Amino acid sequence: MxxxxxxxxxxxxxxxxxxxxxxxxxxxxxxxxxxxxxxxxxxxxxxxxxxxxxxxxxxxxxxxxxxxxxxxxxxxxxxxxxxxxxxxxxxPTDKIVSWTYLSVVFAAFFGYIGWHEKLTLSMISGMVMIVIGAQITLKRA
Structure with missing residues (x-):
């Protein structure tokens, strides 16, 4: 270890x-x-x-x-x-701020398009979790 x-x-x-x-x-x-x-x-x-x-x-x-x-x-x-x-x-701020984490998704996307950075499976799954988490915060009352 x-x-x-x-x-x-x-x-x-x-x-x-x-x-x-x-x-x-x-x-x-x-x-x-x-x-x-x-x-x-x-x-x-x-x-x-x-x-x-x-x-x-x-x-x-x-x-x-x-x-x-x-x-x-x-x-x-x-x-x-x-x-x-x-x-x-x-x-409500908690509903808005959770979507600010999409900056990670946009950064990865622009890195892929502009600088040909590789998108790994763990990166893509992390981006999917960010979107799912933001959606969950919208659905909570």
Whole structure:
């Protein structure tokens, strides 16, 4: 039986999951009292503050040709956050958030189409379980 110790990638995934869960709960709580614009403002400010703490250890310079891609990423991410905030004000957050895991399915699909990444049986079965799990949350009262 092999042993496994936590590496930087594992730790980043764990922290990302914790922070993602905290953000989701915060959006859920704020959706009852704050507008989507205020939610986006708070989300952006706190994300900036948390990011500034880590910059000294992870900063890498980038080529100026990367700026349009970073701008596009910022626009798409802001739109996604806005639509998530709006959706949470119309429907129960647990029903909406379960569908955010479809990002895994889309990432695998785009990886397959754009970069010819292989889709294994375990990946496909995991994607099917994500869709089934999201469907189950919709059916619960």
């Amino acid at each position: 092999g042993t496994h110790s936590l590496n930087t990638g594992d730790l980043a995934g764990i922290i990302s999951g914790i922070m993602g869960g905290a953000a989701t709960i915060t959006i859920w709580l704020m959706s009852e009292t704050e507008s989507p614009y205020q939610q986006m403002l708070f989300f952006s400010l706190f994300t900036l503050l948390f990011s500034l703490v880590l910059i000294p250890w992870v900063w890498h310079s980038f080529d100026l040709s990367t700026i349009p891609y970073l701008m596009l990423l910022g626009i798409v991410t802001t739109l996604a956050q806005y639509f998530l905030s709006v959706a949470c004000s119309y429907a």
